[in-house]
Amino acid sequence: MAGHSLPPLKALRVFEAAARLRSFTAAADELSITHSAVSQQIRILEDYVGQPLFAREARGVALLPCAQAYFPEVQASLERIAAATAKLRAPGFAGTLRVCATPSLTMKWLIPRLSGFQALHPGIDVQLTTQGRSFLDRGGDAGSDVLLRHGYMAHAELSCVHCLDDFHVPVASPRFIERNRLAAPADCLGHPLLKVAGGMDYWPRWFALAKVDVPAQLPGPVFDHHFLCMQAAMNDLGIALAPWCLLQDDMAADRLRPLFAQPQLPNAGIHALYRPDGPAAAAAQRFIDWLCGQGTEPSRGA
Structure with a gap:
């Protein structure tokens, strides 16, 4: 790579999230940074390439024509880096598992039980984010390895597993x-x-x-x-x-x-959506296996 000038990698990651989610706010939530930090990184990238990349809309942002061909190239490159790094990791290293769920399921069910999973798999660092039901209804990936909600989620490239009745x-x-x-x-x-x-x-x-x-x-x-x-x-x-x-x-x-x-x-019960051939597939499968072993019904009667 000698002689080649790379754009700021942090700014590229923020650009990819904002372009995919069509929202600076959603990108900030996914990346666990502030809205102003997203705006700052986009400005850094725009200064680097010498032109604006986004147009503001009533409900978010849209890529300008000059950036529409750039986005899939950046996305594919970041995915290749992630996949290559996953292959490079030492055997047995589980790494980070990004889990996205509805706010209620995260607060009232997942967080109170998560210590049990961490005790079984101390090498897996579970990072939680939340998204509303309407987003998860569409099977959006939210930059996560596992999506968790009540109800089936349809996605052509991902697997949906029924974990628990409710x-x-x-x-x-x-x-x-x-x-x-x-x-x-x-x-x-x-x-x-x-x-x-x-x-x-x-x-x-x-x-x-x-x-x-x-x-x-x-x-x-x-x-x-x-x-x-x-x-x-x-x-x-x-x-x-x-x-x-x-x-x-x-x-x-x-x-x-x-x-x-x-x-x-x-109701439809708790379902998990994940990519069975993704870089976090092994950790995701362990997490889903654990989910399937969690009972929601100590007694069927009141």
């Missing part, structure tokens, strides 16, 4: 239960029903299983994430319909209690 149950705080009459599913209709954006059909489906007729509009606020909905229930704001796997710690601490043993609303 179901939704109605829960409320002990104070809320003590203050209100909740003897049967129909009694829930007289109270705020806490909902999650993207899951507006959960309550109607649960009431249908309970054979309770409901109005077209159910009372209660809507939250962006399950963990916010559950926190609202802990603070006596109403009744949440939450995945059983997310409830374990809060039920053990008696912050939330299930209202009824039945019905239980089935």
Whole structure:
């Protein structure tokens, strides 16, 4: 490489993430740096090549024509460097595993259990990031080795594994239960029903299983994430319909209690998406094997 001038490699990595995600903010989240640091690295690269690379749009950024051919070359080069480095690593070296999950699954289920995986595989450094459900619905890679969420993720080049079964149950705080009459599913209709954006059909489906007729509009606020909905229930704001796997710690601490043993609303369960032939495939497989051994159901009854 003598005589060849290379652009700043850090700036190239930031450029690749921003171009792939079409967002400086998303690139900052993926790379665990600030938005201003992303902007600074892009400016460094633009100064190096002598022209702007991105156009600002209402919902992010777009590559300018001059950069559209540059992006796949940079992306392919970085992937080759990563693959070559993975082959060079000493046998048995596991390295870093980048895991991306929804915020609720990360906060309420994965983090409380992650020490168990690290005890089994101390050589694997798990780095966690979060993305919203809509992004993971599309099977986006988010620069991660494993994507984790409730529900199947379709991707032509990646494998999706069903790791755990799960179901939704109605829960409320002990104070809320003590203050209100909740003897049967129909009694829930007289109270705020806490909902999650993207899951507006959960309550109607649960009431249908309970054979309770409901109005077209159910009372209660809507939250962006399950963990916010559950926190609202802990603070006596109403009744949440939450995945059983997310409830374990809060039920053990008696912050939330299930209202009824039945019905239980089935959901798609926890799935993991990964690249079986990627440089982190071995570490990803160990992580997924561990996931499949984690139970979400200490008891099916409430």
